[in-house]
Amino acid sequence: MPSKYMIHTKPVPNRFQPVSKSGIIAWEEGCLKCAVCVKKRCVYNVYDRRGIDSHHMIESIDNLCMNCYSCVQNCPKELIHKSLNPEFNAMGDSHWSPPIIVRLWNQSQTGKIPVSGAGYPGPFSGPGFDSMWTDMSEIVRPTRDGIHGREYISTAVDLGKTPEHLIFNGSDTLEGEPPSIIDIPLPIILKMPSFGAISTNTIKGWAMGARRLGTLIALPMKKIDSVLEDRGDCLMPLVLPKGTSVGNIPKNAKIIEIPWTEGWQEVVEDIKGCFPNLFVSVRIPMAEGMEEKALSLARGGISIIHLEGSLMSRFMDNNARNLKDGIRSVHIKLVEENIRDGVTLLASGGLAMAEHVAKAIICGADTVFVDFPILIALECRMCRRCTKGLSCPVQIDTASPNWVASRVVNLIGAWHNQLIEVMGAMGIRDARRLRGEVGRAMFFDDMDRTAFESMGQVEEGCELE
Amino acid sequence: MITGEQKPIDEIREMIAPYKRILVLGCASCVAECAAGGEKETAMLASTLRIAAKMKGEDVLIEEKTLDRQCVRDFVILLDDIIEKYDAVLSLGCGAGVQAVAEMFTEVPIIPAINTEFLGETRDQGYWLESCLGCGDCMLHHFGGICPVARCSKQLFNGPCGGAMDGRCEINPDVECAWHLIVDRLTKFGALDRLENIYPPKDWSKKQGGGPRKIVREDQQK
């Protein structure tokens, strides 16, 4: 694969001991000090490498343990037990669940895609993106062998408006203005999370990461200081119509965002007045009525629309509805109105795993935003202490920009490879062609009903087993 | 195994008082087995000493390390890379361990942090009992597997003294009379008549041949 399209990752150590799912309780009292001790025989040598992190009072052994249970099962005095770690269960919430957080930490540390042995250990299906499967190609359809670089799979996407067709003049050159688009190598834009122990160094690091990835970072205008000024080309500032002077927009910025307001036309005109070449994306909250708003923006010439979900991957006004359905709904609306190719649809809100990128695109997004994962990449535990003014247990604000950037590059690098994996399996060579390809997905609701709705009948006296 | 117990902290503090950079050195063998000088106890002692030093506002460096065995030179040599960081070593090894470290590292004082006690068995969780004096001439077969040398307060060889009462030793009712046990055992397998012979004076030269005893095994040597 051309190196240009590869994201170079290299392991970046953690700054703190991570929290792990289960721990080891190994009592010494009564220990026989066997000559052939189960601790010495540990395949992973975890007992030789143990130590206490006196800051968090975490035993390193908990993180090193690979859960083989050999010591638990072989200690002659049964002095070793596995336990669930209460700190682990306390992390995050139902969406940012502890396993997701840990997985994000690992990817940010190693830059590698998560690989494991044994089959999938999780639930059959779940809400939102968990209720759909992507497809694969087999025998009767061409497939792609992307991940090992045997075939080139493009993840590049365009932001902006692509013309319906090109007009060439007689000498085979393009007539008129060339299409005005921003080309990014992967369908992911970083987005500054709405909370976190974020310092200027953190933001600087994220911006560095965005630049290394060739993508952008969306952040509020007021977070942009002089240091970030020269990174304008990778910033995507959110300009609030009131209180922010348009003049503060970094000179080399290519794109800005504005929030949805009824009078968005005037705001856009103002901005275009100062920066005629600037792309403007309009954020629509993922909420009732967004289809109409999107339609009006598209019709009004806005080429980039950002659907902003909640940080739980849900609608902002209706917790029962998922991002997946919101994206599909807007996408279908625009398709029905024959205006879909006139806009780029960006989606944000609680994307937590690599597969969400592919699934959001299948549902109709062109590109997605990644928000909290770039905070979790910095060892955030989603404890939200920072929102109460309590200290950050992993002192994110003290991390150096370079460390921040490398962690984010690792994470997105790993996601990028996973995107290539699923695209390869689907036989899709171009991320642009994945958008809205619901034919390459399977939805739980449909399949479950088809398979199981009409089977046996429960009758009186029957027995279930 | 060899047993030991940690010295009182005051005594340890006094011994290390002249030094500023101290390595607290554990031993993962016998003294770990009797919970006196293993990795865990070493960490606890080091932490305790650091706390004490902080309380007194003393500026000292106290670090810990535990060797697999302090009484084997191949393990002791592992200190070679770090020893120069310290001006004293506080060893939780048994007497043999302390001496092995001291012999190799002549430039720093090696201070014992535990009192080495005896050769014993682990009777129960947290209970160690002296059962062997290392006399070099085992005669347990005569005594039903119970050693009068280690376990009789008077080291008698020809039966219990007049002080034995109810199977207890005259020195302390907590102490079992070894001879009572011996008699019981031999009675059980019908060999009590063995004790009718006068057991001759013991050859103590195997224990105290003069100077340290040695075992040299040519088949084991290089």
Next chain:
Amino acid sequence: MTGEQKRTLALYYCQNVPASGERERQDLEEKYGGNIRLFPVPCSGRLEPIHLLLALEEFADVVYIITCPEGTCRYSEGNKRAKKRVEMTRTIIASIGLEVERIGMIIGSKENPISLADHARAAMERTLRLPPSPVHN
């Protein structure tokens, strides 16, 4: 909190005892600021003397363990071990002239379930009765 004197309490608690969640823990941290450090443990028997010593050495004025009531340990003897270890560690700190009250133990009661917040308040009250630790001054 009384006055300007600041104390740090390290509170280890068996997750079996107070019906505690991350929420309650955070509420407490909010209430007591940085003066309380809370460490849930899967079993109080997991705590070794070294955990208590390290806390005293590194940051805490006082360390408390909350265990589940006797006879209810999921690991059968974790709370019993914890008790003995606390006693042992107290002997150690006493030997260097530190008040034994700097290591405390609260045994949760089954009949009268007390919230983590109540335990924390009790422990904090007792903490404030002691002068600041000479280890950190």
Next chain:
Amino acid sequence: MNNSSKLKRVLEGGGFAVTAECGPPKGANSDVVLKKAEMLRNKVDAVNVTDNQTAIVRMSSIAACSLLKTAGLDPVLQMVVRDRNRIALQSDILGASALGIRNVLCLSGDHHIFGNQPQAMGVFDLDSIQFVQVVKMMRDEGKILGGDDLSQPPDLFIGAAANPFADPFDFRVIRLAKKIRAGADFIQTQCIYNLYRFERWMGMARDMGLTDKAYILGGVTPLKSPGMAKYMKTKVSGMDIPDELIKRMEGVPKDKQREEGINICVETIQRLREVPGIKGVHIMAIEWEEVVGEIAERAGLLPRPVFG
């Protein structure tokens, strides 16, 4: 009869003391002791009685001393810590004093491995310096080691041994100082053949002021043959016999060798008399007590003066 230590009187009176060694028999016959007493009568100030020397069982030192005392000699009771624990040692000190013995020489004792019963258990409960300290405490404070008071303290002139010829050389004089500090009134040294080394040691002792704090008696042993000289040199620890001496012994005909040994001994005594700080000699004629008189005579030490 004056019941005090004659040795003490001689030394305190400023005389050059002469003591000799008497080995008790390997049997219960008192006549052997009494015969040796007669050989030494009026030839020496006091007679040391060895305590199971080289860990070979002999008549007890305390009994032999008692026999000598009865015969009118001033015995020096040698006691080793090898065979008795502190209880027995203290008890024997009291017994000795009660029997009228007025001198005690506190020793470690030859290790039992060298004796004829190496299987024995060595006691070594106290070491010789601790023992000196205990005797002094008993005598001067009237207490035993455990702190209990004595109904009557023992009356003893306390001696200790010193060996200037063992290693490490520099520590030897420190050990001497410790013995004196522990309470030794007099010191008897190991047999001296290497005068050069002995004089260096004495110099160091003088420099430390030790010669003013205790009476140092130089030990001498007449050689019977070059074979004995070689044996002592190689087999007896802490013995330093210069090669010239062995050559000198070899240089005379066999029937003259004993005579030559006595000559050497006499010359040594004469040299020792010149050494500042030496307050006497201790003649250890091993199982050859009959020559003590001749040696004393030829060394000009007779007749023995009378003090007090």
Next chain:
Amino acid sequence: MSSQSDFQFPEAVRTRSRFRNPIGKFRVNRTGDCIACGKCVEICPHGVHVERRGRVFVENNYLCVGTECPEPCYKTCPVQALSVRRNPVFDTLGDFRWTNELLAGTWYMAEFGEPPPAGLEYKVGNSGGGFDKLRLIFKGNGSRLEDIDLNLELNRRNDNAHRIRIEFPVYGGGMSYGSVSVTTMVSRARAAAALGTFSCTGEGGYPDELKPYDDHMITQVATGLFGVKEETIQRVKIVEFKYAQGAKPGLGGHLLGDKVTPGVARMREAVVGYPLFSPFPFHSVYSVEDHKKHVDWIKSINPKALVSVKVSTPTDVDMVAVGSYYAGAHIIHLDGSYGGTGAAPDIAKKNIAMPIEYAVPKVHRFLQEEGVRDKMTVIASGGIRTPHDVAKIIALGADGVCTGTADLVALECVRCQNCESGRGCARGIATTDPELSELMNIEWGTQRIINMYLAWRKELIRILKKLGMKSIKELTGRADCLIHLDYM
């Protein structure tokens, strides 16, 4: 064909855990107050307590049934020295699909050859869908028949290839040499032979140790063609084309360099220490016509061989199945997305292709519509964990099943998911590390697997009896014997 057969199933032989402390749901604690009266030893029907040298010990904690016990020892103990509580370690085991109870239940079956006693949910997992929401419905009292027949004909084309009957509708799925140890492979092969069924080499060559079991082996031809030779194709009665694997559908395989030990390298004709890729897909197959060439190739080398086609479950899995029929295959082996693997990207395990519970009815229906259902043997795999899963998937339209993970669980896999890391399985199952492979021996492994399947067989017979069926063949496609808890 008669249901009578000369075949004799082996006896179950109790085969204890390899580990000193097997993990069970409960733990019994004995305090120092015990007076060694021996009452507990007497009353416990499960042998939890043992008496030795006048002292009584809790020796088999894992066999305690806890609250299900009708006469609990802790109530009988005269000095209250006993207490029983749930084993907290038990709660750290397992996952949604293989719950701790399923693991412990399977271990019980592998030890005793019997379904576990009350108190262990060994029938369903906790994934919240598919098998775990499906239930068998029994109406009436079932049959009193004694001769329940579980065998299965694998060649339904009636062509010139072997007529092969397996005595039990389960055979072993492919696990390659490299992903598991030779000990594991041989244990599985020996168990398959003893049970009158088959085991599969997977894609990693055909180790010589398996030669004695050639008649019970399936050899796999996969995209890497590792270890595939004419000789290996000719040795066996069934050859399986592996197009995809359920756990990583659409993706190639990747054996990390560390695991390419000299033994693995020799077998795969590769270089020690270098990673090996199985590409995806077969780059010679982009159509059913290409696929037919493949099948013909095998038939030309071994004309009597049955050809099985192992595919994963894309949306058009039904088309793939029918295509396989037309290409001449005897068996279509559907591997659902929740299947096992030695190593796969997590993203593939969860998100790509469909679970087997959807694929089987889809394929069954389509083959019926095409009129070729009777000519094809449909084998399902990818998440079959229990005898109940077997019955359910057959009722949904399969003829038989392939298992993999269940065998490993019988060998005491704890599903730590580290098969791929470092030296491989720390429990000596999925590893090529010589030292770790020593953790298990073949006799033990064979018997554990045999025991587990004997227990499954008992359960399947019981289920068929309750359904009033005489043969497992009657169950195929009988979705009316099932209900789904969400659609009742």
